[in-house]
Amino acid sequence: MDRMDSEITFGQWLRRQRRALDLTQVELAARVPCAKGTIRRLEADDLRPSKLLAERLAETLLIPEQIRANFILFARNGTPGDSSIVSFSVAAGAGSGSSAMPPPPTTRRYLIPAAPNPLIGRLHTTNAASELLLRPDVRLVTLIGPPGVGKTRLALQVAQQIQSRFREGACFVALAPLHNAEHVLPAIAQALELLDSGRSLAAALADRLRGEEMILVLDNFEHVTSAAPDIAALLTATPALKVLCTSRVPLRILGEHEFIVPPLALPELASQPVTATLAANPAVALFVARACAVQPGFEIRDDNIQQIAEICRRLDGLPLAVELAATRIKLFSPAALLARLDRRLPFLTGGTRDAPARQRTLEAAIGWSYDLLNELEKIYLARLGVFWGGWTLEAAEAVCGDTGDAINSLVSLVDHSLVQTSHTEQGEVRFTMLETIREFALIRLHERAEAPLIQTRHARYFLSLAIESEHGLQGPEQVAWMQRLNADHNNLRAAFAWSLSSQGDVELGLQAGAALWWFWWTNGQVGEGRQWLQELLQRATAAGLTVTTPYGRTLLGAGILAFFAGDFEVAMSQFEQARDLGAQLNDPITHGYAIFMIGTVLVLSNGGDNAYAVVDQGALILHQAGAPAVWHVGVTSLARTLLSFQQGHLDEAQQYADAGMAVFRQLGQPYGIGLAFNYQGDVARLREDYGVAAERYQTALPLLRQANARSEIPAVLHNLAHVLLAQGHLFRAEALFAEALELHREIGNRMGVIECLIGLASVAVTQDQPRRGAILLGAVDSLLALLNVPLFAAEQAVYQRNAEAASHRLGLQAWEEAYQAGRAMTLVEAINFANIISETQG
Structure with missing residues (x-):
């Protein structure tokens, strides 16, 4: 066994074999079976399989019996004991004889929801719709028919039947819970797990889908038809995209093919007596x-x-x-x-x-x-029509429960198939209602003249839930609260819309908006959060509510979301207003946090040495605020870690990272603890203490996965890849950079993509491939110019070091040619080029 074989890890080996079989992580996970995340962690060497899982992998990969024991040891230990398993090629084995692996399943990157029952009597209709959508000249098919005809079920069947023809498969987007056409693009982005960074969602979706071959299934479009031009624009910008839509009415846009969904064939009693x-x-x-x-x-x-x-x-x-x-x-x-x-x-x-x-x-x-319901059940059905996208028992009792037993009424409605149930990951039961039945319920509610009363109860309940969530999001129940808010996001949207109406309570809306800014940030909905907060501020100004604590907190939240969106000018204005109002109202959280963020903007905008004094002033005010500001102290301590990196003050950065860790351990918040471990790893890495850095990053990952911190997980993988690169583990480093790049791409984090491109350029230069490194660095500069945000100091140092090395090895003329080739690349082209490098090397 040569040196390279002895250095290969199980994760690297598994990744190579999966790619040799042309399988995605999702497809391999489906065959084992196990979770997709398990395969990802195995390939990243972040997890060792149990003996049972190793045995299932051996069976799935058709490892011969004579080397299966070696395979299991390899999987369990992470490094090969001898060359028998390293030299074995799954792809070669699968290509000979009757032991060939079955063809890849149809599941691709996106998953179509599983149907609860077989589709009956729709074979001909399914085939006809599938053939229409597969025609090269057809990009948009709208399944049209009355409510209850089975449009959604047919769309699912069509997508499942033909998704294997598309590289990325099919993605399902439920539009029924939406009550505004402006939410169609955010719903598509959410289904695609595209992070809302605050820029135009239309442009972000076009960038995301331009290089993908897939079917986008848009279900229940009839009530948001004014969003049809957005779909037309998306189709124009993405040549490989096809859209399958269900609606009661056509979209009326160019290129639409209407497909009428007929009722099921009826029996002919006269001619079919048997x-x-x-x-x-x-x-x-x-x-x-x-x-x-x-x-x-x-x-x-x-x-x-x-x-x-x-x-x-x-x-x-x-x-x-x-x-x-x-x-x-x-x-x-x-x-x-x-x-x-x-x-x-x-x-x-x-x-x-x-x-x-x-x-x-x-x-x-x-x-x-x-008509089969009793009077109490009829009242409950009518009142339940105010919920958007489902509800919990607690919500039903609060909104509808002044007339009797909510539990028995809900059980009866479920038994009558007027309400459906589902279970969350925490085992909580949620209730939903078919959209056509919900419309029927709302008609009954208006007939009872109860609509204003019940809608007010609904809005007040969910706005109060948002206010309550602020404390929950800051502690050990953060994960559960994130999931609850996600499940009730459409109810929250309806509640905010009510608060902005003439009958609403804008001050309650301000309190709820101020409580949710961190949720909108971590959930990747910066743009939507900014819109709600801006409308609340405008409505409150008109109502004369500008000198209130909720108004100040909302200004602060709006400024933070503007900062995350890179809109520093707007952010600074809102921070300054929040600072002044916080001082006037003796609100130390608003006052201190606003000052801290003003200093942060100044630091990142090269505002001079005084900028750090402003940061410190804000931090001091928060410290002096005591218990109510503990979470804010933790957040600003970790932010101060990053600002210390800008000055190169590693001892100071360590102190801030440790202080943030102490706060989040006290609070028990998984996200904050994981983030603190990541920053401690950053300090160790910059000190070139790579063993400690790796340990911190590997400790951070499971915590951030528990918190579903979609923006932070790829950042930690990127950081860990730099450690492996410094330790000489080039293949593992490259694999982690590639994985992090893909995760950043999925959530739309362009700065994260740029940092991973720099990492892959570092790998290329270290592997004595300076031209590839120069091309990637050229792409980085082009993307940075579009983003208009500077690199952090540590990333800039990595960039500069590799640019100098590549230029020295190539010579100025060859460097300039490669660099300009990279600068000419689009984001999609740069990512594809990086993936080609990764595939070639892996």
């Missing part, structure tokens, strides 16, 4: 499948098949109507169901005569289920 023939009818088969799901003993017989077929005919073959009717089989025989439809349909077809029959029939099915 039980077996009727049972094969799609609508009848759907009814029977759903009836068996709620009543396992249910079966088709000669004495009930005619009634079942007639029920399907009366419901026009609409899947939702058929399913709702089938769930009542627990209470009624098919004959009794048919009789009730006879009595209720004329009464519930309250639409105009020129309205489509299917719309009237769907309302009849929902209205019929509604």
